[in-house]
Each structure stands twice: as C-alpha cells, then as structure tokens.
Amino acid sequence: MTDTTGWRDLGFARLDTSRAARTGDPEVVYGEGKNPEQTVALLRTLHDEHPERAVLATRLGDAARTAVRTTFGTAADIDDLARTVTLGPLPQPSGRVAVVAAGTSDRPVAAEAVVTARVFGAEADMVTDVGVAGIHRLLAVRDDLDRADCLVVVAGMEGALPSVVGGLTGVPLVAVPTSIGYGASLGGLAALLAMLNSCAPGVVVVNIDNGFGAGVHAARVARQAGEHR
Amino acid sequence: MTDTTGWRDLGFARLDTSRAARTGDPEVVYGEGKNPEQTVALLRTLHDEHPERAVLATRLGDAARTAVRTTFGTAADIDDLARTVTLGPLPQPSGRVAVVAAGTSDRPVAAEAVVTARVFGAEADMVTDVGVAGIHRLLAVRDDLDRADCLVVVAGMEGALPSVVGGLTGVPLVAVPTSIGYGASLGGLAALLAMLNSCAPGVVVVNIDNGFGAGVHAARVARQAGEHR
Amino acid sequence: MTDTTGWRDLGFARLDTSRAARTGDPEVVYGEGKNPEQTVALLRTLHDEHPERAVLATRLGDAARTAVRTTFGTAADIDDLARTVTLGPLPQPSGRVAVVAAGTSDRPVAAEAVVTARVFGAEADMVTDVGVAGIHRLLAVRDDLDRADCLVVVAGMEGALPSVVGGLTGVPLVAVPTSIGYGASLGGLAALLAMLNSCAPGVVVVNIDNGFGAGVHAARVARQAGEHR
C-alpha cells in the first residue's frame, strides 16, 4: 500500500484521501461490483484516514455485510434494509432532513437516504406509505414536512408524489425515482421522467434508486440551514 | 360515387357505412392530413347516411373549419377550442361524463373529449386547472366527480392527476396524456408512461392528445349506466 | 400493530383501510417483492377489515401461494394460472365482463383479469385462442362479445386483436398488452404501442401484463350497467 499526496493506492483501487479537504466530506465506498475483501479493505483505510467521524459504505450484498460484521464487530453499524455500513461516530447533527416514501417497496431506497444524510451531518427520519392514491395519509403529516430543512421524496411507478408534496410546501425537495413497477415502468424510467417533468416548481431529481445521492444533497442543504440557527 | 354494401366509395376514400349497425355509432371524420374539400365531402356523406343523429369531424385546421362554415352555415356546430365540427341533432343524453383537465394548456384535448362524449350520447362537462401542485382545487370538486358515470382525466407534464383522482373515487376513469411539457417530456411520453404506471387501480389510458378516444369510451360506459336508470 | 384513522401500520407497511369507503373497493395485496409472511399478514389484515366480502392478492409466487394454503386452508381460493388468492365470499355479481385472449401464452394475464373482475363485483368469463391470424375463431364468438357489458382483450406480439374486436362491436373495451413475444417485441412494448394506436375508436389500454388493472376497470363499468337493469 503506497501513500501518495492526495490518494492512497490499495493495488486494486486508489482512494481519494483529499476529498474531505476539498468538499468537506470523505470518499464513500460503493459496494456494487466489489468483493467482500475489497470492501473491508477500503472501509478500513477510510476509517484510518478519518478516525474522528463516521465513514460509509453503500450497496453491500449479504456476503459483504457478513465480512464487515466479522471484521469490525459492533464497531460497525450495519443497516440491512438500507444495505449500508457506517464505521466511526456520527457527526453532531445540524439541520433536519425528512425522507418520505410512497410505498412499502420504496423503503430500502429511503433508508439509504436516511443513513447517508446522518453520516453527512444532518438529523434524518422517514415517513412511509404516503402514496398519492391515498392522499389523506400525506395530508396527515403535512406539518412534519414543513418543519424539515430539506425533503427527500422517494417513489416508483408513476412517480407522482414529489409533485403533490411540492405543491404543499416550499421546503427544498429532492425526488428519488425507484425501479419499483412493472411493464412499461422501464426499470424506473417512467418515474424518473415524471419527476423531471414535475409541475411543482423547484423539484430536483437524482438517478433511479439513488438514495445515497439524495441523502448527500439533502444533508448539505439541511446542515447549512442548521449551522446558522 | 359508387354505393356498395357496407361502404361508400368517394374516390379518395371508402366510408364504412355499416359501422353504426355493427357498433352502435357511425364512422367519424379524422381531419388531419385531409384537405377541406375532402373533409366537407366526407361530412356530407356521413350526414346523408345518418340524418337523424349528429355526425362528427375532429382535428380540423382553420381552413377546414372555414370550409365547413361556408358549406353548412349554422347547421354545423363548430368548436374552435376542440377543433371539431358536428352536423345534425345530438342524441338524447344518457349518463354523465366529467372531463377533468390539469392545466390551462390541456383544455383543447379536454374539449375534444367533451364534444365527442356528447355526440356519442352522454351528457358531458369540463372541470379545469385542478393540477396536483394545488391539490385544494381538486378536493373542492370531489363531489362533482363522484356523481359522474365515467371520468376523463387529462394531464401533461408528469401526468400525476389520474392517480390522485383515482385514489379519491371509484368511478371508472380514463386517463389522457397530453403533449404539454418540454425537455424530457418527450412529446407526452413521460405523461403516458406515468399514467400506465398509475398506482391507483383501474386507471385506463388512451394515446397522447387522444381526447376523441377517451370521449368515445367514456360515453359508452356512461350511457350504459344511464340507460338502465 | 397500531391502528390509526384511515390506515393500519403493520411495521413493514401501512394498509389504506379507508379505500373501500372512498372508492367502493378495498385495497389489494400486490405480491411481487413481498415475502410469504408479509403477504399472509397483509391478506389477514385486509380480511379482518372486510370480513363480509372477498379480498384479493395478486402476483403471488409459488412460496407465497403455499404459505397461504398452509395458513388459510380451504378458506382461501387459490388460482395457480392467475397466481391470485381470494379470501372471503365473492360479492353478488352485477353486469358481465368477457375476457378475450389472443394466444395460449396470454392465458395467465387473462385469468388475472377474470379473478379480479369477480372480486370487484362482476360476472366474468374467458374466451381464448382467438388470435387475428385465424379470424374465423373470433367471428364464431361474436355474439358472446356483444352480450358483455365490458370487454377485456388480451394480446401479445403485434397486439392487433383489440382493433379487430373493436371494429366488430361497440361494447366498452379495455386492451391488455402482454410481454409475450421475442426480438423486437421489447417485452410487450410493441403490443402496447399498437393498442395505443388502435384504429378502432374508444379502445383504452392498461400497462403490460396488467390483467388486474383491466379487471378493476371492467368490473366497475359492468356493475354500473348491471346495477340499473
């Protein structure tokens, strides 16, 4: 393992170790396409570089989560719904993110957003099953939404939820399409297109199933708001 | 002009004159791609075949509507918003269709659905500007929707309105995507896909901007309900 | 399990328990992406909420159907072709739905439509193998189609059947594209596009393989017609 200015070479990958200095947040391990050994090695290196604050790995399969559990024991915080691992203490939260999910099947993506937002420094919680076909469930939590500094709205199928939420409140809102659906849902493209065409002003969108990206943006927005309070 | 069993040959087209006998409703003139003379000739032939009830022409450009006005005078009922013409007395309505449009720009398609539903034998009226980004406008007309025998819900952009309406009422509902939008709305495909993926059960869909098709289906559904009352 | 006004929280999902009050029909369990335990729990809760009428679960895999059989025994009505389960007594049927399938491989989707239409309160039966390449088989059942209050027409490949049926009869018609085909059938998109572009007026369409959605719409249309007879 060679150490170089700005990155660390692990043989199979070079970690960007100056990212926290540049952007305020360390690099994150994206687990898809990596074997358990690589995931563990990357997590350990990241943790060594940033012992004072939690580091994150996402999209971990069963084998990778088991390897993490064996290696780090209770030091690692494993979320089986979100398929994430965090290592090290969470930062003191600043600002609040509310993650809203349309249906039961959207929960894993919503959970990834919640975990990510916490690692990136914001308070975060989740409201689920407030899909537009039962609008009364959404109206019941409206005050909750208004109190957040940033909203993450997760939906599959027709992806209509962000438009309805965005018409009820002016809180900054990130929409996350999920790959939930069948037939002409095209693996989430239908929901993605719907969200990009939202008639509610100011709705911004991330890639299909990208709870992580939504969590990063929302945490940055929320903690900016919180820092100044 | 040769007359043959089941159709009439006008040289440039053969009209299906047995359609009313087979399906209960006469053939309709689709104006796009036809010149004003052809449109007038087809309308006249249809009217001659069915003098007792209104016949319909849709998608008429300015020139065709002017030619119709010149030829038939006040006998023709011309709707400039819907771009339709009807000739002959409307049938006695049976059952009621409510056409709901999300935004101002969806009105022409909604108007085509209203005219069509009337020609096909149902009572029909229109509610507009009840888009999902201002859900209070929709909740205010909820009872109106419940009283209909069939709903036609017209929306462009993200096409979310049918899902919300379909969650509020169990009245049979036909969704019409419109080509309103820009960027990745893809000429209405985004709204079409959203409606096909609606999480509200029983939403059925017609082609982009096809107010005519929605009107036909809705009228048939409504008049069946009305006939038996 | 917490009970709240309008929904029931099962931990992994919140059931919309006021849907029957709003729309006339209870929530339905969509089995895809749920494990057998969740499916059984949701079915039981729905049944408890609506003991007087059948509740429905669709898209159940082998394991889920086995779990249902073990749990509810003969109280559950399991359809292996349609991959559905119903629990509780079917409503007294009102109106009649005829489900027409083009080919042998379209039968599971057609069966889902039949079961759904019955749970939603209509009489329903199925006619199969009447594809357009052997038009004599369709012409032989024409009177049958005319007697229905709503038609569901199921076809894959080129999706031509709804156009032919829609030219033979004026009964309200819902088209269902199936994912049957290969090469450039694009998982049913070819049939879906064909049906959206049908030259027969009034053909409405649901998502690929969505026998359930077609069944809901058809039952609502049929029972409206039937109720008034």
Place this chain on the structure above:
Amino acid sequence: MTDTTGWRDLGFARLDTSRAARTGDPEVVYGEGKNPEQTVALLRTLHDEHPERAVLATRLGDAARTAVRTTFGTAADIDDLARTVTLGPLPQPSGRVAVVAAGTSDRPVAAEAVVTARVFGAEADMVTDVGVAGIHRLLAVRDDLDRADCLVVVAGMEGALPSVVGGLTGVPLVAVPTSIGYGASLGGLAALLAMLNSCAPGVVVVNIDNGFGAGVHAARVARQAGEHR
C-alpha cells in the same frame, strides 16, 4: 461527364451503370435531398443507358415533377399521388402483385409500391380502405388476394392489417408500415414493431413508408412465379 467502366460520373454523383448487369434491374433515382436539375440529369443519364426499358425516380417534390414535365414532356409518366416519374416503356409484365392499403392516408405509399412493381416487371394493382376495424371490407376481396403472386400490405397506426391478411392466405406477403398516426405512433415505429412481431408466419417487413422497397421485392417474387407459367 466522364465515362468509366461500371459507373458514370456526373460531377455531383456517380451513377452505378452496371447494376442492371449484376442484379437484373437498373439503378433508381431517389429524389429526396436532390435539386430538380440533379434529378433531371440523373433521369436522362439512366434513360440513355437503358433506352429499351422504363427507368424510375421516386420521392420527387413539386418542383422536381415540374422540371421533369418541362424537360421530357409526355415522354415522362408522372404520378402525383406516388410522387414518381417513369421514363421509357414499361417491361412486359410477368406475374401479379396486389397492393393492399389499410386507410385513405396510406394511399401515397401504396401508389409508390404499385408504380415500382410495374417498372420492375410485374402487373400491379391496388385495393384500399380495408382496415381491420371494418373487417367485412377485407373479407370481400379475399379471392383477389389469393390470385396474386405477391402481396404488399400497407398500414399505419397499429399496423395490424398484415397479420389478418397473412392469416387468410399463403401468398408471399411484404408489410409496409407508414408514418400515419399521432402521439405514441412515433412516426411509424409502432406500426413497424407490430409488423415485425406479426403472429402470421412469413410476414416480411420494409422500412417505414418504403413503398419502393416493397415494390422491388414483390415484383421480383411475382415475375419469378410468372416467368415459369
């Protein structure tokens, strides 16, 4: 103008003059994107190379047809519906092609197929307005179809006609999708996909609006059959 073995250089284009020797039929002028002068020059050169048999130009706009009329007078046979010009005597026909068009708007493409088939050496005639929504019109001409050596079936919108015809007869059948339609017809792609997925065995397809290509294939098939009679 330089003459070289196998082609002729006109400055703006090099004509393949050995094509007739290689494939039995001379090169054809495709008028789209060429100005009237170029079209006239290419036609004249082709005619000089093949004075004994008709040469063909397709897709000619109004200006090009006028230029041809001015230059060649009555020697040129101009078809305004098909937008084609032929120069020189048609070959003695061998075999018979029947061109079938679904709707009025499909006529120009069908006419291009008819003209092409004649220039390529077959007898050809046209049957129109036999769309699938009025199946009785098609059944009335069934014997006519059976007597052809090759069928060309032209349809837009849902493109269902080739499947129905292909189920009625075993005559070799070429399907031509047209760009007629709106909304999700996608400029003829819906009809193209439908025809590629036809459930009738042996249906072959050409590009959207490509009456010319269908005419070439059909003429070759028909004249082979006719030559041996």
Place this chain on the structure above:
Amino acid sequence: MTDTTGWRDLGFARLDTSRAARTGDPEVVYGEGKNPEQTVALLRTLHDEHPERAVLATRLGDAARTAVRTTFGTAADIDDLARTVTLGPLPQPSGRVAVVAAGTSDRPVAAEAVVTARVFGAEADMVTDVGVAGIHRLLAVRDDLDRADCLVVVAGMEGALPSVVGGLTGVPLVAVPTSIGYGASLGGLAALLAMLNSCAPGVVVVNIDNGFGAGVHAARVARQAGEHR
C-alpha cells in the same frame, strides 16, 4: 379433447386446424414458454391432422427435445443446432433457398431457416462465415447465390451483409438480424435497424433471430418459382 370446425381444443390451447386449407401450410408449434408435455401433445395432434406431410416445432429447449425423442423415437427428426423437430415426411421440394450466415454465432438462426424452408416445401442449404470484414469469402460463392430462387441472409452486429449481397444479385432477399453482439448492439436492434435502412433495393426484413419467419417466406417464394419450371 373436443373437435370443432376449424380448430382442436387441447384444454391448454386451441390448435388452428384449418390453417393448411386457408394458407397452404399447417400450424407450427412454437416451443418457447410451453412445457415438454404440451409440446409433445401439440406435435402429436398436428401430425394426426396432417399425417401425409412433415409438421414442425421450433424453439425447443433440451427437455422438450428429450421428451420428443422419448415419445416419437426415430420418427422425429431433431436438429440440435436449429432446436427444431419435424415429424412426418418432408414434401417434395420445389425451388431452392440459399441461407447465408455472416458469422459462426449466427448459425443456429440460419439452421432454423433451413429446416423451416424444407418443411414448407423448398430445397434449402446453408453458406456460413461470409461476413463483410472478409469480403473475398462472399465473392467466392457469388454464383451459388445467383442460382437460388430466394436468399435468406443472417447477420448480427452491424448487420451489413444483406446490403452487400443485395448489391451483387437480384434474387429476392430476406434479411434476418440476430441478437449477436454486445454493448450498443441492443440485443440485435442495431442489426435490425441497419437492415431496414439497407441501401440495396428490395431487401425485406424479419424480427430478430426469426429464422422461422424468413424460412416460411423464402420457401413460399422459391416454391412458386419452382412449381412453374
């Protein structure tokens, strides 16, 4: 098993038994999505209806081919490359089909075309590995191609072979795109689009991997030519 005029009901399917009378060739068993028992039952029924001439089943998996072997023994002619089975004596061939394949991986589709053409009454043989990147291999077989009554040209990847062959000979030509390729070949769509846009006049196309459809068309074209010799 009920016998009805024009079809036979096997419970899970209704066989079109009047197809041979209508189109000259019997129905064919398409094996995909059917279990071995169904395939065997359908083959047996077809064979009973048409004992005097070979009947065909295509797209048979390993299990289905084993079941056929067990049931019919040497009476069935099984082609493992083409994944087809024929039962009964081949018709006396009339006319000749040449099937040309670009690469090694295109052979299974080419073999399906060969078997089909023979069952449908033509002589058929195969030329392989004549892809356009080694044009000398194609030029070497040019006379062979000229002697055929119909060509089937099979190619994946960029699908260029039909254009080159179509420029060398005037024999009627059916192009078959295959799903061979990777990346942006899109499962054969790239080759399909290329073939539809061929600059060689008269190239007609079937669906991706549809050797069967090409074989049917080619046989009908060839035997027409042959019958009259």
Place this chain on the structure above:
Amino acid sequence: MTDTTGWRDLGFARLDTSRAARTGDPEVVYGEGKNPEQTVALLRTLHDEHPERAVLATRLGDAARTAVRTTFGTAADIDDLARTVTLGPLPQPSGRVAVVAAGTSDRPVAAEAVVTARVFGAEADMVTDVGVAGIHRLLAVRDDLDRADCLVVVAGMEGALPSVVGGLTGVPLVAVPTSIGYGASLGGLAALLAMLNSCAPGVVVVNIDNGFGAGVHAARVARQAGEHR
C-alpha cells in the same frame, strides 16, 4: 373574472392564489403556449395579488415581451437573454447563488436561473465559458464557487461540468442539462443522462433547459442558509 377562495378564474385559466401562503412563493407565469394578451392578464393579476414583491413570467417570445413593454412600461423588468419579465420590487436577498455555464450557447438557460433565483429571494450571479475542455478557466474561479450557498451548473453536449465542479467543492449543486448539441445529443438527453450518472456525490438534476426550476431550488437552499447568518 370570478374570485374564489384559493384561486382566481380568468376564463382561460384559474390562477392558484394561495400558493404563496402554502409554499412561501407566488405562482409564476409560464409563457410558452400562451398568447401575449393572456400573458399580460396573468402578470397583472399576479401583481395585483402580490403588490409588495416581484412576480415572474418566463419563456416569453418576442411578441409577449413587446406586449409587456407596451402595457407596463418601465415598471416591468425585461431580460431579453433570459426571455423573462419581472414586475414589482425584488425581495431583499438572503444567501448567494452562483450560476456556472459551460459554453456560450448555455447562457440563456443560465440567465433564466439567475433571474429566477433573484425573484425567489437570493443574490445571484453568473460565470460563463468554463467548459471542461479548458479546465484552467474553471480552476481560476474556484474560490468564487466555494463562497456560494448553492451552485447551478449549466451544460449541454456531454454534460460533464457538474461532475468536475462537484469534485472541487461541497456546496449544494443543481445541474441543468441544455439542448445544445447535435447528432446523438438527442435534444439534451445525452447531457441529462450524464448528469444523472455523475460520479460526484450529491449532484441533483432538473429537466432539460429548465433554468427556472434550478433557480427556484437554489434560491430556497441559499436563502435558508442566509436567513440564519
């Protein structure tokens, strides 16, 4: 003109007048598809409802901007690059938005974002021509970017700029794809897809050319940050 609780009916449209109360910002006039008279009437109504703060119209063509100039004179602030009009005093800015454009042709979209951000209550300025093919121009303005509370990054063609900016700074970042490009840029879809797949964490995206949407989100994010300073 009828006044109703929550909206105002202008005959051709119903304005949502309670939006400011619900979301903190008034409704905006979207000029596309409206005639100059409608645009003027909507602007006037909005201004009457909210005399104390600027109201906004976007996507105004030349005729609409002229009509606004004639009607409101110098009271209206017209931006010809952004194609926007504002009427009434801008709010006191809170927080700062920096809008970054890759190329010269992206300027109109960037200008729309700037105007929108100002109307929605943030300070906003623009940096242009910092495309990734001349990375030195971007590095020169890096400190400027770090000082913003929210970034809007506008780019067409390959849409790479947000990824590079997102790797240099942790400021919340909204990416706007533009329809600039040709060939396989697909009207901006290439840039849109690239931005959705950005390897920089936390990049969020709006629809193609939607400078307005980006401006709304960015202003809300920035003013939250600014309000608490």
Place this chain on the structure above:
Amino acid sequence: MTDTTGWRDLGFARLDTSRAARTGDPEVVYGEGKNPEQTVALLRTLHDEHPERAVLATRLGDAARTAVRTTFGTAADIDDLARTVTLGPLPQPSGRVAVVAAGTSDRPVAAEAVVTARVFGAEADMVTDVGVAGIHRLLAVRDDLDRADCLVVVAGMEGALPSVVGGLTGVPLVAVPTSIGYGASLGGLAALLAMLNSCAPGVVVVNIDNGFGAGVHAARVARQAGEHR
C-alpha cells in the same frame, strides 16, 4: 474586449486562447447558434491570435458565409459544400488522410472532414459514391486507401461501409455516420449503432454528421505518421 491569461472575453463569449499551447491546435468557431456578427468577431480574434496559421469556422449558414465574404474578402477561403471558412495560410501538410463517402448525400459531411484535416495539418482528399451496394466501385480504389495514413469513412442509411473498408485494409479508420436516411434511420442513429457494432476490428466512431471531429482525429494520426518519415 478584456484580455486575460488563457482566454479572451468578447462579451458574448470567452475564447480559449491557450488551447494551441496545450493541445497543439487553436480553438475552432462552431457556427451553429451564433449570428453572423459573432462568427466574424470570433474568426477575427482567432486570426489575430494565430496569424501564422489557418483558423477554422464550421457549420456556417448562408448569412454567416456572406458576412465573412464581405468582411475578409479573398483572404477567407469559403467552402460552400462543407459550409466552412478558413482564414490564414494552411500549415505545411504532413501525412495523408483519405476521406471516403458512401453516397452523394454524404458529401457535405465528407467535405467538412477534408477541410478540417487540412487546417489541422494533413494532406486530405475525397473519394465518393463507393457505397456497399456497388462493391466494385470500392474495390477499384483499394490501393488508394492503403496509401493513406488515416481513413475517414462517411456513410448514412445502414452505415455498412466502414466494416467493408476495415476488412480490406489495416489503415487506422474513423467512421462518420450521417443523418441521411428515412423512416427507422432515426436521424442517423441506425448508422451510428451499426458503426459502433462493426465486425471489422479497430473501427472508431464520431457523432452523427461530425465530419469536423473525424477530420481532427485523422489529421493528428496522419501528421504523427508523416512527421517521422
């Protein structure tokens, strides 16, 4: 006009003046979307920065070419087919580029490649009308191709030419798809996909109609080869 290190600010655009130092070749003016005055101003600035070598503007409409002619007179070299302008002396050529075009309609794109290659320092000439449907025309120029240091192969429709050329010679080859075609050519996407899937090894591709990009790459490849001879 402000002068800054590395770029020049013209108000409406900032020219990258250090590009030649970084990459060896100056910035180029892309004329699409710019008015004649902007094009002239950019050309003049580029010429002032690089008086010793030709600078290039591409995609100029008629008005822009007229403005250039008026401003620079005979100092500007205007190519009406390629729609380009060069200003200043061409560099001494090193290495040779051969540009090959399939059809007459591909000539403008081929001409753009030729002009670009010359401005970027290579000798360049053009061979046209060697499409694959007349392979003899291509074989006749084979030696010519072999003598080049880099080939640019331009084709629309099915885009087959690069595969055939790439099988005849090992010279580095850049393929350029053009938007020539109709129906399912999808504006050149069919040719683009075909070229990306070429079975000839080492074929590289640029965007649709991008003769400029191909010319830049080919010139760089050729002059590297030439410099060392």
Place this chain on the structure above:
Amino acid sequence: MTDTTGWRDLGFARLDTSRAARTGDPEVVYGEGKNPEQTVALLRTLHDEHPERAVLATRLGDAARTAVRTTFGTAADIDDLARTVTLGPLPQPSGRVAVVAAGTSDRPVAAEAVVTARVFGAEADMVTDVGVAGIHRLLAVRDDLDRADCLVVVAGMEGALPSVVGGLTGVPLVAVPTSIGYGASLGGLAALLAMLNSCAPGVVVVNIDNGFGAGVHAARVARQAGEHR
C-alpha cells in the same frame, strides 16, 4: 479440417487466414458464445498459421481460460483481469499507447485494451483511478499522457473523462464507455452518448466495454508514429 485459399474450415467456423495479408494483423478469437473446445481449436489454428507472432483470444470465461491453461501450459499468456489469452511471442513494440481508466471498476476493460495494443505491436501501459471527481489525480499524470502516441480513455457512469483529457492534450484519443453504473446509465449508453458529444475536438469512440477495438486502433496509430522515428 479443409484448407482453402483465404480461409480454414474447422467445421463449426471458417477462419479468415488471409486477414494478416490484407490488413497487417491476423484474425482474433472472440470467446463469448464459444465453448472451451472451440476456443482452444481456433487459438491452435491461428497459432499454426502465424507461429512467428502472438495471436489473441478475448472475452474468455473461467472454463475457457482453464482449458487453455491445460492445453498450452506456460506457452499461453493468460490475463485474468482482462480475460484474454495470447499465444506466441509479442511483436517488437513500436510507438506507445497510454490507457487511462476513470475508476476501479473500469479496470477489466482497460486491461483488455492494454493486452490488445501489445499484441497489435505497440508498447502499452495503464493509469487508473483518475476520475473527474478528483481532478488532481489526473493533473498529476499529465506529462505521461503527453508522451504517448495514442491515448485510450476508459470511463463509465457519466463518461466525462475523455473530454477533460482531450482538453489537456492533443494526442490522438480513443474513448471507451463502460457498462459501469446503475439506474439511468442504461448499461453504458449514458457514457457512450456523453463521449459521442464530447466538447473536446477529435475524440473518437468505440462500443461499450470494447477495450479490444480501442486497443487495435490505438496500436495502429502508435506504431505508425513509432515506425518512422
């Protein structure tokens, strides 16, 4: 095994043995879709034809690599990352190719390009993890890139790296999109489109994951440059 002029027939395939004479480089074995025995037989035949220089097989699965190891022992050079095998001595390198990969997951494709470039006669090495979200890693290797005769730039997700590299250097550059990504990366199509739309002049592109094609082109470009030094 029959030997014929220009090819060798192995029964299941015909090897193009005159390719080296025509293009300077022998045929290559593409392993996908071939079984281990076929791969070994093809490699052996190629090696027999070209004993003096390395021959190459790509896309070998585990079983094929094991079969090669068993058959040829240490004579075969197997690269498990690149999934390639070479047999015979590498040619003396001429010119230098630098392969640059954006992320860890792009390494296998980059390795295929390196191996291919070496077999095709150039020196080649690899630089990895220089993605655009950490631009400092790329700037650190800039001199390295400038010294190459051809660059291969490999990237997935948003595919931005070639644009940034192409703005830093004028070395000929081949871009390779990889299928790395999720959601709307569409299996690498997003990166492919981005690269085709690169704002850096002269970027050329190969198919998704096609390290082989990029290696062939780059080696030919580099060795031309090297040969003349």
